Amino acid sequence: MNMVLYLKIDPITLHRVVDRGRELGAQYVEARFQDDYRVSVSTRNDKVLAVTSSRSSGVGIRVLVNGSLGFASTNSTTLSDILEVVELAVSQAKATSKLRKKPIEFSDEKLGDGKYSVDEKRSLLGLNVEEMIKLAMEIYRAAKSSVKEAKLPFFVTDIRLHIQEKLVVTSDGARVESRVPRLYITSSLTIMHPQKGTLQRSIEFGGSGGAELVEKWNPVKTISEEQARLERVLLRGVAPPSEKVPVVLGPEVVGLIAHESAGHPMEADRILGREAAQAGESYVKPEYIGSFRVGNRYATVIDDPTIPNSYGFFLYDDEGVKARPRFLYKEGLINEPLHNRHTARIFNTKSNGAARSMDYASEPIIRMSNTYIAPGDMDFDELIEDIDLGVYVKSYMEWNIDDVRWNQRYVGLEAYTIRKGELDEPVRNPVLEFTTGWFYSSILGVDKNLEFYPGTCGKGEPSQGVPVWFGGPNVKLSRMKIGVLS
């Protein structure tokens, strides 16, 4: 393992903090040092907007006292300051414990003791600011030359490096050290035509690993090719068919649907109502687990933190529990929610390692990692060969879903008519509105082309943004009415 840790804290300090919390009466103490180092370059067209870097580094402490949960953090790494913080966390948790009717308890788990890191074939920090600017300029030049009839007045690129290091120590024996480097590239573009109006799109790449990810993604070629297709959508796009037609969704749209309508409603804290006043609750009720059918045999949705080089990668969660793939929906059945040690106790099961924290100052809460719909074995051509008239939606810009994760909307960006089993003319701004139940019950087929896309998922209070992947194959749906933006 290639471990070069910033970790400017003596692990003994965290053990001392845990011991102090126990002395003060806490049944459980968890101390996490976390360092998040970021460097980013932002450009507008062929100019540099800003070079920024940030370091967020400190200790987050969680205590369970008299059945009440307290969290406190400090960005001081001196023992005396941290001991003061654990004392504060314990006293506040004690103070609010009298308002609790039922004590909070954690499940007993086999906890991790070790280290892991993501290998970098080429050091991520070796990708210096000069190279990042050069790459952004190459992306812009290729994108500009790919637009023929329209104009490209606004083109903004962000390239961001992120090194995340953690050390988690708990009073019941976890001790996990980790290092995950991540790279994220996005270009946000506006294509403009005097008669046809404007089209906007954000194209994103994200993953964990080293600077070799740039070669793997080839953003210069990928963005310019997509932009050429988007220009065609703007200039030649037609309205979708007015009658109900079969719809095929590309992996980017499918991945987002999996994230929004399977991943979020299967977060056990949301099912129990812990996020009710913020990110909302879930259409899934505790009694649905293992018995409620939300879709047909194609509806298998997996969340897997262990996918190598993924954006949502981790091997142990922030409670020290080993990560593993979770089958959220299995062949249409509500199967396994995402758990931390708190919800696992309530559901009388074991945690499946879903507790994540954005930074040292954030409490670990249940989060997705890499969520996707299981692929099949068909080619794309086979998937669409029997469609006489339909629509293929490859990408999107606008989307949203209600707070119980049932009523949702996606507005396509790159989209095409399907005629007699082949892609035909582009379609402009097709609007898809459906329910979770309809989507997972209306899948007619999935192909074998599993692809992933990066995102930053928001949840918690204060809101925590964590890196995730979402993905899937191309998915064919039964007939539906497609709306248009007016």
Place this chain on the structure above:
Amino acid sequence: MRKDLQDTVSKLVERLSRNFDEVAVLAVSSKETMVKIWNSEPSVVQLWSRVGLNLRLAKSGRLWVLTYHTHEPEALVSHAEDILKVANRISEAELYASLPEYATCKPITGAFDNNVEFYTKNPDKLVDSLITETLSTGVDRVSGTISLGQVERILVTSKGYECSEAKTTFEVYARAFKGELTGHWAHGSTRVSLDAVRDVGRRAGYYATITKNRVDFTPGEYDVVLSPLVMGNLLEYVAWMSSALMVLMGFSIFAKYKPGDKVAVESFSVYDAPRDTSLPGVVGFDAEGVETHNKPIIEKGVLVTLLHNNATASKMNTKSTGNAGWVNPQPWNLDVPGGLIREEELVRELRDGVFITNNWYTRLQNYYEGLFSTVSRDAALLVKNGEIVGHVGRIRVTSTFNKLLSGIKGISKERFDVQWWEVRIPTRAPYIIVSKLRLTRPEA
């Protein structure tokens, strides 16, 4: 004021000025407490004590922004020295202007409530009040959040500007559940208030119990009442799109307009109000050391100004509006003047339409055109002949910001200071009636 932090900042500026043309250091020190409520009991109490050091470094037109949550300023100096090694090899920043020359420090006063410290240590009294008051309306359960904070800012620049100020913050919101209907309310201030806590609980409970009837809903165009919570959420997008940087990036409805253009109905105005000491976004100086002032973004339907820092102002041949953000200008507080309609007359005034009390998940297909949709999450009430006939469940508003701002036909007299998970810019907003907004819901 923290003398140790002030000294650290001054020393950082002095040391870095040896190698950079310009240096600005903004230190933010805060102590915050948050209690989260779940199913009518606390789920977690969270405490933060942190120091953030933010640096703007310039050399030969090149610009770097460093943000460090650290107690180790030496790490920042070391990082800055690394920057020097590559300084000449990177391009000049497109948006660059010198920091302003020395100006007098005029910090805000009157935004620090000493009671906040007491409740930071004893939040259980506020939590108990919120739970008790909400449940007293007859609802089944309540969730929500209470947050308290003490924030100190110190800015020192190599141009001789040196200023510091302190404020307190208080935020409370509740979501009440009664059967399948929910109600939500929120409040944000620099002052802690038990009355405000009780009011949030009562209003959340009121909307959760306002009707028991679930009624059919047909998608289409409706006249709509948008609550201060909805307006706070939607105006946050308008305010960020009024940042000059967003305009320069094309991610703004204002990219196609210039100051003086009509963008809304005459009865509508929205102000950026950093000098309002009762709203928690209050700030006396921006990140460049420019004294802040209240200003209209839109006044009587006309776009008055974009929000600028010195760099965007220089690019657009105008003056800073005191909204820096070293890269992106930012709104501080939003203030929408009230109108003539009394709150209790809103339903009668709407006559036929839908009353949306809260929303979430606003997303745009195209910022330049302002194409957006947003989803109702609490009571959405069908109104016929001036009476509430029932609630319609979760529906979606799909429109453009231009159409929204041009369709306003009524504004309430009462205004509310709101802030919560979906309204991060503290906003003083009225209820607003908008004509003919498209409302949708899936067929299947």
